[in-house]
Amino acid sequence: MRAWTSPEVPSLSALGLGGGDAPTVLDTAAGMPRRLDGEDEARLYVCGITPYDATHLGHAATYLAFDLLQRLWLDQGRSVNYTQNVTDVDDPLLERAAATGVDWVELAERETQLFREDMTALRMLAPRHYIGAVESIDLVVDLVGRLEEAGAVYRVDDDLYFDVHADAGFGAVSGFDADRMRAVFGERGGDPDRPGKRHPLDCLLWQAERPGEPAWDTSLGRGRPGWHIECAAIALAHLGSDFDVQGGGSDLVFPHHEMSASEAVVATGERFARAYVHAGMVGYEGEKMSKSKGNLVLVSQLRRDGHDPMAIRLALLTHRYRDDWEWFGSEIAEAEARLASWRAAAARSSAPAAAPVVEALRAALTDDLDAPTALSAVDAWAASDGDDATAPALASAAVDALLGVAL
Secondary structure (H helix, E strand, O other), rough: OOOOOOOOOOOOOOOOOOOOOOOOEOOOOOEEEEOOOOOOOEEEEEEOOOOOOOOOOHHHOOOOOHHHHHHHHHHHEEEEEEEEEEEOOOOOHHHHHHHOOOHHHHHHHHHHHHHHHHHHHHOOOOEEEEEHHHHHHHHHHHHHHHHOOOOOEEOOOOEEOOOHHHHOOOOOOOOOHHHHHHHHHOOOOOOOOOOOOOOOOOOOEEEEEEOOOOEEEOOOOOEOOHHHHHHHHHHHHHHHOEEEEEEEHHHHHHHHHHHHHHHHHHHHOOOEEEEEEEEEEEEEEEEEOOOOOOOOHHHHHHHHOOOHHHHHHHHHHOOOOOOOOOEEHHHHHHHHHHHHHHHHHHHOOOEOOHHHHHHHHHHHHHEEOOHHHHHHHHHHOOOOOOOOOOHHHHHHHHHHHOOOOOO
């Protein structure tokens, strides 16, 4: 599957501003900060969209968090192998296609293209591997075969299930107790009450063909992948085991990230990811943002309304990535005012020296992606006078490299 084109990222070290330090982030599994240092290449997997609707601000906030992380690794001098999936066949997509009378393939392609356009406008760094579920059927089949060899697969009717307790560490990602697991599993696409399962939390690996639904002929029978195995298979194929970060929204902690990790561990005997990093949920003026409530704030609509994508990005950056927060209509106007202030400062003939603001940016962002503090540092620089003729260009490059905001 085709991704989008990444923006160029200025090299601050090439501009004489040195290199950054390794970032520290909150690791959900450990429940504490983790320093993300390692080899020359950082490996990142972020769960992608199910393309049945347009990109809303919750999506954008999540991908922005991991965009910042990549920029910090690049500033540190590391390369990044970023992999993201597209769940281009799944129940929500098929249900939306049926409800709207649109072919499911056409719907997936249309919304995936809109997602690419939104990511391009927001200057998000593109994944090296952008992989759809449909093109990963063979990877899924292979991984299910490895789980079968490990004795972790069983059949319910013609569907194949994963025995989650084949992984002795099951539950370590979320830290949820059994009651909470069961409740959340049922709320988020699981089937804890299906007759014939060994355990309520066992998850679907391969769904046998249903009337009127897409299916593929494989050695597992005719059918399609379950959700969790899709990400496990794609991540292992393109990143290998023990990669740096598994990322996504906090609604994916359980069951999705828990299940994917356990499947990978049982199949490989190795740790799936070193850290699990999660972005908070975004609400709208006191309510959860959801399609059913009709209150989704879409990136594409904000763009159509004439709002500068850099202002949209700045509005998102005013919130710490791991916090739950609510969008209010006033935020875009405030972000546009901030953007105008920064651009006016960048256009001056001279300004305060750039090195201190670059240092402040790095210090804030490497401390668990503290974007609000980073924005305040740029605000202070933009509001100050100075006589360094090189500072406007250097500060602009730093804002671009580290925050992804083009001035």
